[in-house]
Amino acid sequence: MTSERPLKDATGFTGRSSVNALQASPYAVEATDLSFSYGRGQHVLRSMDFAAPQGQITMVIGASGSGKTTLLKLVKGLLPLQEGRMTVLRKTYDSPGENRHITSEIAYIPQHLGLVRSLTVLQNALTGALGRLGLPYSLFGGFPHALIQEAKDRLTRIGLGEKIEEKVYNLSGGERQRVAIIRARMQNPRLILADEFVSQLDTVTTTTIMDALREQTRNDGVTYIQTTHELDLVLRFADRVSVISSGKVVLEAEGGAVDRQTLSEAIRS
Amino acid sequence: MNRRVLRGRLFILALGVALIYSLAGVGLLDAQKLARGLGNIALFSSDLFPPDAGVITTVAPAMVETLQIALVGTFIGTVVAMPLALLAMPILTNSAVAPGVRLVLAFIRTIPALLWGVLFVVAFGLGPAAGATGIGLYSAGYLGKLFYELLEGVDPEVVEAVRSVGCSRLQLARYALLPEAANGLLAQLLFMFEYNVRASSIMGFVGAGGIGYYMLGYIQLLRYDALLTAVLITLLVVIVIDWLSIRIRGAFLLHDA
């Protein structure tokens, strides 16, 4: 069944909040009335209501320029909150700029991955663990043995065992994406934000990665939010989907319960 | 004629007037003076040849000293410039410290290397120590600016991605900014060394060591044939160093993706 929640009722509260009031915060991210503009220009997000359930894969789909990247950066704290209210991992922010602190609990994979190309696969993966590490240790290039082993194991499991000492600029696009996901996992995050992730991967690799992610969300309660403009990805892997169009969420649904037609109409709305 | 074309022509006219005024100002519109100058150059040129090979034993060690000044100067410059460049990054310090550091670097650059040389002759006395420290300070000002511009040029997505893991500022520098900028840093360093070899060869003019001391001496003694030997040796060394530098850059920057 499709659970299109009312975007906002007459009292200004979202319907969802009252329904779920008894459970212990079922949402990892919950934003109400979120508005954002870059400088003088038009608003990129316009009174957006967005929610991502704890321990699920939420996909945000929308046309180019609809505000997907902006939403993720606000959640991560890379852009300052301007208007509206946002609860991320149980911390509530409701005054401008209050969200601007960076924590290792939230992993962020930018649209072009943001890997350090002149470092090796292993070094990039270890970068993810910097937040868990004392300063003197990491500055002189030394990572604890246990962390190195952990990174190697994870890289091997995702099929990069042979490439551990390779510099990132020698990798293919798909291999780079796998390095990025391992860097994110090395943070031991409770929330992963991935911008346009697993686009340009072949279907076998996509399936492997998404299945692994789904397992992680189920087992460890990690929440995964991904933006995309590929309908297939949503239909196959999303537990939940939010369609955004010119800075507003125009449709929310459970992944299995929505059809291609409805989605593409919402994207174009 | 529309206004843009008119403005363009007025600009060219103004430029022409300024040029003629300046030519007169420096004395190059004076036909007599020009003729005398050109005649002297011809005389001087004939005195240059043939170069005096006898001074090689004096000039070659002075050239080695010039290279030492350039190398030590570049080293001092790098060691001073690196931390300053990091401090000049608002993302690593804050919006008060960074502009202050940039101002200091700009101040160091406004004073030419030769003048720093003079100042350090006062401090260290005549000789290459003054040249090396003078070159070093000037390089610090220059490299500091080149370095922070490279660090600023690092792909903002890489900075955001690494910052997002929740690391400290020093870790951000160590694991994102410096490795991403490494190729560029090396290229600027080589460029600075090349530049410093040239700058060091005139440090001797103010008594701060190197081959320039002999060049100035030969000019004053009218020993133009000996001067030519010194100039040719400098030229040779500069060419070899430029060539080496291209080779080194090629070897290191091959993989720049």
Ligand SMILES: Nc1ncnc2c1ncn2[C@@H]1O[C@H](COP(=O)(O)OP(=O)(O)OP(=O)(O)O)[C@@H](O)[C@H]1O
């Ligand atoms: N730094 C910026 N300064 C000014 N405008 C920006 C900036 N970043 C994005 N925008 C604008 O904000 C709007 C939304 O951008 P955003 O990157 O969030 O879209 P998107 O949904 O991620 O698009 P895409 O699918 O192309 O990545 C666009 O119109 C874009 O031009």
Ligand SMILES: [Mg+2]
């Ligand atoms: Mg985007």
